[in-house]
Amino acid sequence: xxxxxxRIVQDGRVLSEGVLKVDQFLNHxxxxxxxxxxxxxxxxxxxxxxxxxxxxIEASGIxxxxxxxxxxxxxxxxxxxxxxxxxxxxxxxxxxxSFTKQQNYTISVSKSVLSKNDTVLIIDDFLANGQAxxxxxxxxxQLGAAVAGIGIVIEKSFQTGRSLLEEQGADVYSLARIxxxxxxxxxxxxxxxxxx
Amino acid sequence: xxxxxxRIVQDGRVLSEGVLKVDQFLNHxxxxxxxxxxxxxxxxxxxxxxxxxxxxIEASGIxxxxxxxxxxxxxxxxxxxxxxxxxxxxxxxxxxxSFTKQQNYTISVSKSVLSKNDTVLIIDDFLANGQAxxxxxxxxxQLGAAVAGIGIVIEKSFQTGRSLLEEQGADVYSLARIxxxxxxxxxxxxxxxxxx
Numbered sequence: 309x310x311x312x313x314x315r316i317v318q319d320g321r322v323l324s325e326g327v328l329k330v331d332q333f334l335n336h337x338x339x340x341x342x343x344x345x346x347x348x349x350x351x352x353x354x355x356x357x358x359x360x361x362x363x364x365i366e367a368s369g370i371x372x373x374x375x376x377x378x379x380x381x382x383x384x385x386x387x388x389x390x391x392x393x394x395x396x397x398x399x400x401x402x403x404x405x406s407f408t409k410q411q412n413y414t415i416s417v418s419k420s421v422l423s424k425n426d427t428v429l430i431i432d433d434f435l436a437n438g439q440a441x442x443x444x445x446x447x448x449x450q451l452g453a454a455v456a457g458i459g460i461v462i463e464k465s466f467q468t469g470r471s472l473l474e475e476q477g478a479d480v481y482s483l484a485r486i487x488x489x490x491x492x493x494x495x496x497x498x499x500x501x502x503x504x
Numbered sequence: 505x506x507x508x509x510x511r512i513v514q515d516g517r518v519l520s521e522g523v524l525k526v527d528q529f530l531n532h533x534x535x536x537x538x539x540x541x542x543x544x545x546x547x548x549x550x551x552x553x554x555x556x557x558x559x560x561i562e563a564s565g566i567x568x569x570x571x572x573x574x575x576x577x578x579x580x581x582x583x584x585x586x587x588x589x590x591x592x593x594x595x596x597x598x599x600x601x602s603f604t605k606q607q608n609y610t611i612s613v614s615k616s617v618l619s620k621n622d623t624v625l626i627i628d629d630f631l632a633n634g635q636a637x638x639x640x641x642x643x644x645x646q647l648g649a650a651v652a653g654i655g656i657v658i659e660k661s662f663q664t665g666r667s668l669l670e671e672q673g674a675d676v677y678s679l680a681r682i683x684x685x686x687x688x689x690x691x692x693x694x695x696x697x698x699x700x
Contacts, residue, residue: 336617383536408589420528
């Protein structure tokens with residue numbers, strides 16, 4: 309997605325060979341018009357898949373996910389890292405290992421919001437090692453819901469995430485695919501530039 | 505806002521005299537079309553205030569906030585409960601006491617996304633004791649930004665939040681004002697029904 313790649317070049321900051329900071333428009337400060345365009349792009353790609361629910365993980369996945377849900381006309385389920393006092397229904401859960409924090413966290417989804425009648429689109433802001441998306445796939449599997457695809461805002465293509473998800477048979481669609489962050493420069497995967 | 509009140513009656517569940525569960529459309533599962541309507545309503549109420557940024561707290565505030573930001577044509581700042589590895593800029597922070605969890609948590613905003621040139625609209629999903637909104641007001645004050653108003657999705661009018669915020673001079677606008685959750689019933693503040 310050209311608009312996103314331009315924004316990454318303009319406002320992103322390479323903190324290290326593995327870390328891209330996009331706090332100015334995606335994580336900490338959010339550009340709603342960009343999120344809307346991203347949601348329309350995801351919806352356009354996955355519209356023939358019969359999706360009944362979008363699912364994401366709090367917190368950074370919520371903005372792209374709600375605009376995708378709006379475009380597809382379906383509800384958005386937010387997997388919770390912190391289970392609140394109102395989550396009184398039975399839960400499905402998965403452990404996710406965070407390489408950046410070097411620890412596990414648990415994500416939970418109430419059985420009241422996802423079932424075997426659902427066909428799910430997973431949306432997340434970053435794809436690096438794929439652990440968050442695998443956790444969401446596990447929850448869908450536990451609840452009998454089909455996973456129609458995975459939409460990613462920014463893919464670090466130099467990490468193993470895409471391979472791991474594709475090994476599970478997932479259709480992974482990323483709006484921006486980063487080949488390298490070496491020497492403080494953002495290099496995109498070439499096919500991406502021609503594709504969008 | 506009639507649409508929201510009807511949805512609360514239809515899908516909300518009263519767990520106790522103080523706790524309303526809205527996991528089916530606001531917190532855990534999100535209805536994007538309802539969020540869009542709420543965002544337009546907030547934008548309509550505050551459009552003459554010269555707002556330059558919307559601010560909220562992760563995670564449940566994000567959905568209504570991004571649609572408000574879209575309608576007003578301004579960026580949305582998400583105050584973080586967990587400071588990630590990319591938040592390398594200087595931070596403004598405030599401690600927020602959670603009555604439900606009976607403990608303090610810290611919210612943080614990078615100085616790079618809010619300044620004395622900003623006029624801010626605070627958006628949050630619930631107003632009960634007002635502590636989260638007061639924390640956001642404190643952060644705006646620390647960074648010299650003006651607070652133009654506070655938009656709340658669901659106000660528990662039987663708790664002290666509105667009074668505390670109004671004592672600070674804030675213009676508080678709530679889409680649904682709940683007078684009571686006694687006997688398992690949701691009762692709205694009367695003026696709200698005629699007002700919207």
